[in-house]
Amino acid sequence: EPEVTQTPSHQVTQMGQEVILRCVPISNHLYFYWYRQILGQKVEFLVSFYNNEISEKSEIFDDQFSVERPDGSNFTLKIRSTKLEDSAMYFCASSDAGRADTQYFGPGTRLTVL
C-alpha cells in the first residue's frame, strides 16, 4: 500500500541553524501538508500546498518557514533559523485530487533544537 515517507526520522540541531525536513508524498496525490505536534500537545496545521503554491497557512507558519516541491516527488519544509520552541514532531501529509479531505500522514520527523 502506498505511503507517505519522511526523512530524517530524528534531527538534532543548534538554535539558529537552518533545517530542511523532507517528505515523499503518495505518488498520485496533488495536495500536500505540513503539521507539527509539540510533545504532549495536539497536532497543529502549518501549511497546505497545491499546484506549486501555498494554498493555506496558519499563524505559526511565519517568515522563518518555507515549503518547496523541488522535483516531482519530494516536498520539503525549511526552517531558516531554528528556535528552541521549534522542537516538535513534524508530520507531512498528502491527499489526492478527488478526496482532498482525506489526508494520509507520514511517520513524522522529530526535531530537537538545542
Place this chain on the structure above:
Amino acid sequence: GIQVEQSPPDLILQEGANSTLRCNFSDSVNNLQWFHQNPWGQLINLFYIPSGTKQNGRLSATTVATERYSLLYISSSQTTDSGVYFCAVGGTGGSYIPTFGRGTSLIVHP
C-alpha cells in the same frame, strides 16, 4: 476558529472491553477524520466520516453533523489499541484544513 472537544481525555480499559470516544465541534463542517496515534507517534487515519456511520473491523464511527458531534466505538479492545485518538474537523468557510482536538489517551491493559 472552530473548537473541537474530545472526551474523555483519558481512558483505561481491560482487554476485551468496549468503549466510546466522543468529539464535539462548534461549527458546521464538511470533513471529519478520526486518527489513532500509536505509542511510536505515528498517525493512522481510521475514518473519514463527515456524516453517517462507517465500520472497519472492531472500530466504527458515527457522525451526526446536524448536532455537531462524532462518536468512535472500539469493541473488544486489544492492547494494540493503546495510544491517542484524535478527531480532526474542517471544511468551514471553504477550507479543507483540519483542526485537531486534544485527543483521548487510551490504555488497554492485558
